[in-house]
């Protein structure tokens with residue numbers, strides 16, 4: 001039977017190699033172990049700048065296809081995050097398919113550690129959603145290629161404070177562009193999600209005499225942050241309609257979408273959440289048309305990666321903060337460049353990251 005071009009294209013889209021080819025992933029490793037019930041996928045997107053660093057996420061994916069899609073998307077994001085932050089590491093990610101509340105064991109993580117060991121350093125992992133520093137300790141028993149260890153073990157500990165500081169720097173840079181000053185005094189800021197990252201961010205914002213509005217799924221978190229920093233609690237849906245200067249997504253991704261964009265009254269969107277734009281192309285363009293300055297998520301939330309990277313080169317907290325502070329300059333340059341080129345900021349950020357990777361790959365061709 002002769003296949004039409006359309007059928008061939010569909011098959012290409014569905015095949016694993018087709019998916020790898022789409023964003024030029026280097027390697028994907030499927031890890032399986034009958035005894036421990038381990039089912040994991042490690043995706044190495046790029047090692048041009050250095051070993052691929054990325055967290056291991058444990059999640060109850062509805063299907064294996066969904067897990068593969070997630071790990072491919074997240075590993076590519078890590079490449080861009082590292083590249084645009086000037087770090088000498090590549091991008092990777094791992095997912096373990098399972099329920100983090102029920103399916104964990106020492107044996108499972110140690111087996112997973114052995115799979116990482118077999119990659120001989122081309123992939124280094126750390127904590128992510130569904131995994132903890134305890135899990136990383138189990139992985140560490142089998143391989144040295146793991147970061148994000150507790151401070152007591154010579155690691156950098158919780159990356160959230162450094163991450164929140166970098167995000168704060170990104171917010172100030174975007175404010176400078178939108179309002180002509182990076183002082184946030186008197187600015188009205190809506191923070192969506194006050195978990196680890198959001199709470200540290202609100203603390204920094206409160207020090208600048210801002211008016212902060214917060215929302216979250218968990219009432220106890222809201223009570224805590226509100227009483228500590230005087231932030232005003234609002235409803236989860238209400239947050240999109242507030243008359244604020246800055247909207248800061250710090251919960252889950254995808255909250256900038258067709259349903260929310262037209263409701264936003266802010267001039268700046270800048271927060272810590274990964275993948276804030278539901279559709280990078282469509283919603284990046286929509287924000288440009290609405291005159292909203294969007295500080296790309298992977299640029300301004302890179303402080304977490306910076307903190308983990310710092311461990312690989314000998315952890316020093318002051319140096320990690322100093323590196324996170326550079327996000328201010330990077331964001332300002334990026335917003336300027338996007339404006340000059342008349343393109344969405346997310347697109348400009350991807351171009352900037354890809355440019356660095358292309359340039360460094362050329363110099364590495366000389367032995």
Ligand SMILES: NC(=O)c1ccc[n+]([C@@H]2O[C@H](COP(=O)([O-])OP(=O)(O)OC[C@H]3O[C@@H](n4cnc5c(N)ncnc54)[C@H](O)[C@@H]3O)[C@@H](O)[C@H]2O)c1
Nearest residue numbers: 159160163193195196197216217250251252272273274304
């Ligand atoms: N913590 C870090 O070092 C770090 C680093 C890089 C990126 N990030 C990203 O920042 C975001 C927050 O990370 P975290 O470590 O604070 O996670 P977290 O789980 O500690 O907190 C997230 C909070 O957001 C809330 N939330 C989720 N969806 C929401 C919604 N629609 N409306 C209101 N609240 C909502 C949750 O209830 C939770 O309290 C995530 O997207 C994460 O991927 C975090």
